[in-house]
Amino acid sequence: MTVPAPKESFLEMRHVNVALGDRIVLHDLSLSIQAGEHIVILGPNGCGKSTLIRTLTCELYPLVRPETELRIFGRNRWDLTQLRRHFGIVSDNLPGHQGYARTADTAGCLTGRTTGLDATLAGFFSASTLWPHLVITGEMREAAWEALARIDATHLAQRLVGEMSAGEKRRILIARALVHRPRQLLLDEPSNALDIAAQRELRQALRKLAADGIGIILVTHHLADILPEMDRLLLMRDGRILADGLRRELLTADSLSELFRTPVRLGHDGDWLHTW
Numbered sequence: 513m514t515v516p517a518p519k520e521s522f523l524e525m526r527h528v529n530v531a532l533g534d535r536i537v538l539h540d541l542s543l544s545i546q547a548g549e550h551i552v553i554l555g556p557n558g559c560g561k562s563t564l565i566r567t568l569t570c571e572l573y574p575l576v577r578p579e580t581e582l583r584i585f586g587r588n589r590w591d592l593t594q595l596r597r598h599f600g601i602v603s604d605n606l607p608g609h610q611g612y613a614r615t616a617d618t619a620g621c622l623t624g625r626t627t628g629l630d631a632t633l634a635g636f637f638s639a640s641t642l643w644p645h646l647v648i649t650g651e652m653r654e655a656a657w658e659a660l661a662r663i664d665a666t667h668l669a670q671r672l673v674g675e676m677s678a679g680e681k682r683r684i685l686i687a688r689a690l691v692h693r694p695r696q697l698l699l700d701e702p703s704n705a706l707d708i709a710a711q712r713e714l715r716q717a718l719r720k721l722a723a724d725g726i727g728i729i730l731v732t733h734h735l736a737d738i739l740p741e742m743d744r745l746l747l748m749r750d751g752r753i754l755a756d757g758l759r760r761e762l763l764t765a766d767s768l769s770e771l772f773r774t775p776v777r778l779g780h781d782g783d784w785l786h787t788w
Contacts, residue, residue, distance in 0.1 A: 520547040522599075522696050522727060526581035528574040530567050536575075537563050538751045547585070547695050548727040552738050552759070555748035556772050561731045563751070565603055565700055570595065585695075593638075600689030602682075603700035603731075628668035628676070628684050632656040635688030652691075659690040662724065664717045679710025683717065696727040703737050715739065733772075735763070740783035747771050 523545040530538035538560050545551055555561055566572045567582070570590055574580050582588060585598055626634070626641040633656045634642050642648070660666045665683040673681060682702065689697060702718070703711045715737070722728055722741040730737060738745075738759070745762045747755040749771055755762055763785065768776040779786045 520585070521545075521583070522547040522549070522585060523568070524581060524583040524586075527577065527579040528567070528582055529577065529580070530563055530572050530574055532563065532572075536751070538567065538574075541753055543746070543753065543756070545729065546727075548725060549744065550722055550728045550739070550742040551730070551744045551746060552742050553729065553731045553746045553748060554733065554735075554738075554771070556733055559748040560751035561748060562700075564748070565601070565698065565731060568698065569599075569601060596638075596694070597692040598694050599696050599698070600692065600694035601698045601700075602685050602689050602702065603698070626673045628660065628665065628671050628673060628680075628687075629656060631673050631684050632659055632669075632687045632691055635691040655691055655693065656687070658693075659687040662690055662721060663687050664713075664720070677710065679706050679713060682706065682710070682714060686717075690721075690726075694726070696729065697721065698729040698731065700731045701734070701737075702730070702732070703734060711736070735768075735778075735785040735787050738763075738785060 521544065523543060525541055525543040528538060528541040529536055541564070553561055553564070563572065567574065568584065570584075570592060574582055584590060584595065630642045633648055633652060634640065634646075636652055637646055639646065657666065657669070660669055663683045663686045665680070665687055668676065668680055668684060671680070673684060676684070686699075699718070702714060706714060718728065719739055719741060722739060728739070728742070730739070730742065732738070743759055745755075745757060745759045746753060747762060747767070754771065755767065763778070765776050765778045768778065768787065776787050779788070
């Protein structure tokens with residue numbers, strides 16, 4: 513009888529408290545995520561989602577206490593340039609020097625003369641565009657084309673970023689995050705500023721990534737963003753984890769009404785959800 517190999521741990525967080533100035537904003541968080549796992553972190557604005565992201569990306573560190581533990585891929589310290597090769601992140605809430613893909617990069621930082629391919633290649637250098645001194649190898653170009661293909665964006669390779677729609681720019685940002693072939697991908701409010709058609713196209717592309725085996729951590733307050741492949745749900749409010757469990761148990765009108773502190777009605781369209 514063959515014993516299955518144990519799954520690799522992506523995140524081990526035990527009794528983590530994080531402060532901004534004199535105020536503690538994350539309270540006694542304990543959380544385990546396996547590499548390749550699909551999980552949704554759901555909560556209202558101000559619940560602590562952004563601070564949690566900044567903690568996972570090592571921009572913020574927990575308060576030092578005997579019971580506190582924080583490990584990413586088994587390590588408690590990372591060189592950020594090394595971490596982003598394993599952990600791809602698309603977020604509006606990260607400073608550019610950390611090397612993660614931000615929506616602001618395509619909104620204003622990427623030059624209008626940058627093509628989709630060059631913007632993706634620039635992700636290797638945490639750069640806004642391909643500056644003349646940067647050396648691009650054949651392996652990098654191959655990886656960039658692969659990243660564009662994974663997000664169904666090869667048709668954008670020669671398009672200028674400045675001429676792309678918001679949905680097309682979002683695909684380029686995700687390609688930048690994928691260029692290192694990370695094992696885990698974090699998406700922070702991925703459908704913000706997208707119209708209905710762009711939201712639908714993005715969600716279908718993300719489903720393809722999930723099927724390809726990339727672990728996806730989705731941070732959102734929009735239920736429509738939750739992919740059918742995502743079975744685990746984490747509910748956050750006031751810097752605390754209220755619940756951690758299966759979506760069929762937690763995605764109910766009662767639990768969402770409590771989470772958002774307002775009456776919520778829940779609807780289904782096949783495997784997709786919507787609220788009003």
